Amino acid sequence: MGGACSRKRDQQVNEDNLNRGVSGRYTKSGSSKWLGTSFSRASMDPSQGKQSCPSLMDLCICKIREDLNKYSTFSMLPRDISQQIFDDLVCSQRLTDSVLEAFRDCALQDLNLGEYPGFNDSWMDIVSSQGSSLLSVDLSGSDVTDSGLIFLKDCKNLQALNFNYCDQISDKGLEQITGLSNLTTLSFKRNNLITAQGISSLSGLINLVKLDLERCPKIQGGLIHLKGLAKLESLNVNCCNCITDADMKALSGLTSLNSLQIASSKVTDNGVSFLRDLNKLALLNMEGCPVSAACLESLTALDALLFLNLSRCNLTDDGCEKFSKLQSLKVLNLGFNEISGAILVHLKGLTNLESLNLDSCRINDEGMVHLAGLSRLKCLELSDTEVGSSGLRHLSGRARARMTERASEKGLSKDNSKSQRSDCHTSGLLNLESLNLSFTVVTDGGLKKLSGLSSLKSLNLDARQITDAGLAVLTNLTGLTHLDLFGARITDSGTNYLKSFKNLRSLEICGGGLTDAGVKNIKDLTSLTLLNLSQNHHLTDKSLESISGLTQLVSLNVSNSRVTSAGLQHLKTLKNLKSLTLESCKVTAADIKKLQSSDLPNLVSFRPE
Template sequence: MGGACSRKRDPQVNEDSLQRGVSGKYCRIGSSKWLGTSISRPALDILQGRGQCPSLMELCIYKIRECLTDVSLKAFQDCALQDIYLGEYPGVSDSWMDVISSQGVSLLSVDLSGSEITNSGLIHLKDCTNLQALNLNYCDQISDHGLKHISGLSNLTTLSFRRNNAITAQGMSAFSSLVNLVKLDLERCPGIHGGLIHLKGLTKLESLNINMCHCITDADLKPLSGLTNLKGLEISRSKVTDDGVAYLKGLHKLALLNMEGCPVTAACLESLSDLPSLLSLNLNRSMLSDDGCENFARQENLRVLNLGFNDLTDACLVHLKGLTNLESLNLDSCRICDEGLANLTGLRHLKCLELSDTEVGSNGLRHLSGLANLESINLSFTAVTDSGLRKLSALSSLKSLNLDARQITDAGLAALTSLTGLTHLDLFGARITDSGTSYLRNFKNLQSLEICGGGLTDAGVKNIKDLTCLTVLNLSQNCNLTDKSLELISGLTALVSLSVSNSRITNAGLQHLKQLKNLKSLTLDSCKVTVNDIKKLQSKDLPNLVSFRPE
């Protein structure tokens, strides 16, 4: 959680802020014949330390990419490449397609996202009859006419056309021949209303993403009723109502259903209760209210329930008592307080609980003390105080705790010292001082730590330097930290992400980071450092650093 600045979240999603080019590279096990990769990892991998050091092949391919043009690409003509990833690579156009298509039946996957490929360019793929995965996200020049050229690729199992304004319902008729399609992604395609009728015969389809297609209505879901292998359906920000949800009753394999922002009411839960495989349900920002919430109790097999940003109050929570298999519950920004939490005491399998931006206070936490399997809890922006945190001290399974609230102080941290299994601790806005950091020594397993309340000096960082498991450390907004702090944490060699923004760090202090060979993300905004000095550090000592600020 958290960044360098205040993180009070806007409940409305800015669709244009979603990153482009983070689609995963298609890669077959055992295949070494592919062109194109990116050394940079998705932001989530950087923050959580899941990325691996690039292999020698990746480094070589990366160097090739630096100078790759339609001319130099000719060297790969007829090379029987299996996987080609050129997503977001500059200059990719129809002139590249001759070389790409020359791979013929060897070609198994292609990603040309964000390119200048047009309808004419897709003609070249007709001989790549073994193609299994095709990614054309953000390709603005592809329209219905282009879809006709891929209609013969019957071996396709994965197809993605995210954010395309030119594809219409009529053009989607080309999909009807893709009988082996397993995954189809049409997120943010505003012209596809009426086109899902062409998916009716795709009985192998398991995943359909039409998130943020505002044109989708109840009638569009009717053709999906026969896709009995469907396991994942995402229809957020659509016009689907309770009537549309009724068409899903026969999808007995459906495990994931995302209806965030849809104008449904609690009445839709009657239909959802007939989905025995449902594991994840997102009704975030829908029109759900207390009325009809008794239908929750019928969904006995539901394991993940997301009700964030709904008009729910404590009265509704009584209907959650029957969901004894529930493992994850999101009540973010719902109008609930301490009394409502009494209804959660029987949810013994609960592992993840989201209570941020609610009216929950210290008294309510007593109802959580018996949830022995709880692994993650978010209490950011609640009324919980230091005294209330003592009620969490017996939750020995707790691994992740978010306490981003100004009223939390050193005393609250002291009350948590028995939670030695914590791996993620977010104290972003809490008023932790140097004295309070002494309690951090009890959390030897911490992998992620954020303390950004402005109360730390170099003296407090001394108590952090021995947390050798840390991969993510955010100490931004502590304006009294100096280069000495970088010296103190120089031994945290597992660090993947480090932020010390708005501090007194200087260029001279950068030398202390040389030992952090795993560092991939470095944020030093509003510090006395220059871009050139960070780049020098990157080139000489930190080869894995792929994201830094200032830049």
């Protein structure tokens, strides 16, 4: 079903990882991609690109960085200045044992050291010296152990702690943070040592609002210890296959919960019934849970529910008519279920729906008519369905226009023509911003029906039957910022139409039809931050020269091409580049590392490595 393509379904580009640095430990699960949630108190957002004139503070920090070894302490500086110096050194990875010592007793508020190389227990003394001023600590991916957490006991005002991927912390470590009663955010994602006993240590954190225990496989039975956390609003136990219906019963009294993620757990219809009293629950992620359509009966009691993910739950059409009762829903994810186009009739009443995922469902053109009334829809996923060109007319309102024209031709009055278009009374999904048609049977001709979707920003056409002709009919969609033509058969001739998309930030063309001549038409898309030209084996170093002016690029992929080490010189201008992929090229890891050290300081992920 759908078009053939060389890209596997699990090889989608993840821009979130590019924004914070790429690490294998930070690979998101499918359920996390659906949400993109963050648990940091304050994420750093280093400025990118050239500034017309640096601020006085920027100049001072730059000077301090140059003379870093001359300073033994920064404790005499105002705290906000010390904080900015610290953040800059973290971002540039200039912290060492001696440099870190200079920040002792600086009363810093935020220590964002996630994935910082070499961080271990020996640095925790400096962390604790910030005392009651310290509000947020991110040590994710570090080598901190249970012993290191002892140092946090004097940081009584801590509000946020992130220990994701810290695989040396166990139940004993959790015992060390029991006195931090001001904590509102706590995260121990992907930990194999924490058990139900360890969760009992969290029972005294009465101000906890967000708790993330994703991929903690030994916490079965531990959620009972959370029943006293009356302020808890967000709980993530995704991919904990030890979570059962009994755990849901333990959560039934947490009436402040507005976000619950239990994807890939063992929760069944019975477990869902215990959630009926969580009347503030707005987000529920049940992806991959062994539930049936019967669980919808319980979910209809959740009046505040806005986001529901039932992907991979093996739902069938039976019982799905209850969807129509979930009228407050804004986001509905039904991907990878045995649901056919017939079920779409039960979605007609969800007029508040803003996002609908039907990925890999048995949907065809006939069922698409039932989506025409969802006028608030902003995101629609139809990937790997049987939707074709005919079904697209219900998205743009073309069906109504055609029926009106027919009525006019027959000499019917406006009133009489109503009966001729009873199922086509809407003007289309004019608020649609994101549309995924990858692996569908939509053809070039069908794309003409998208011309009325003027709000469209993201379009995925990863399908082999899409060609240059299809791209030609899309040129009026000038608001596009993301265009995925990964497997489409786009040639050099087709790239001429890209000039219409001046706002593009992300572009993927990997069908093998491009040469250096075609890449020249991409060089003027100066807003691009992500460019994927892999699989185009005719590309040479000249292509790198053509895109050397795309200085906003954060991610570049020219794998399986004829690019050589000599061509790397053209990438020196891409100072914002964080990810570079040149696999199956005549380029070695040593070549890229040399470029990284001399000209691309922000490059954190590259292949070959």
